[in-house]
Amino acid sequence: DQQVKQNSPSLSVQEGRISILNCDYTNSMFDYFLWYKKYPAEGPTFLISISSIKDKNEDGRFTVFLNKSAKHLSLHIVPSQPGDSAVYFCAVLSSGSARQLTFGSGTQLTVLP
């Protein structure tokens, strides 16, 4: 039973264009939604998050959108840069005292120069 799904295993985008990464979840009992970036041989790096009470959060080139009615989360990167090439994981943070993250399967983003 996958609570978090990233249906696109890979995405290629031209440098300077917008990258849109998508994530769907099946449960409403989450406090926060997060995006992590992962390079090979490194641990996931926190990128941006959004509270369940908001629908948009922006940090520089990165914007996360939350559509609670559709149970859908997206990450927009604009403009995309070659250094953004990595695996992107969405994650949801369970509510309550146990703050465990449940991750999606990841999307490999390749930004072409």
Next chain:
Amino acid sequence: DSGVTQTPKHLITATGQRVTLRCSPRSGDLSVYWYQQSLDQGLQFLIQYYNGEERAKGNILERFSAQQFPDLHSELNLSSLELGDSALYFCASSVMGGTGSHEQYFGPGTRLTVT
């Protein structure tokens, strides 16, 4: 650099053996989390400790155990190892185990290979 350290970086061992993975959280973080990333399973939550006490359990096998020490570092013990235990094991830390910070910071991981 996230501030979370993990040792060793790589570990190669045989089936049936036991290993211990070590994690030091970021300074000031009370909560430690362990995750397993295998090829076919993605990142899976194993267990969480908060200030020395177990807070939550995920998909952790009975052959695996963990603890958090008074200095807040944590160890993950894996015993009776099987080929399928080969994976990347990540430790993460956050400020609090309950309400509060929602961001978890990950270490570089330990790559375990069971032969």
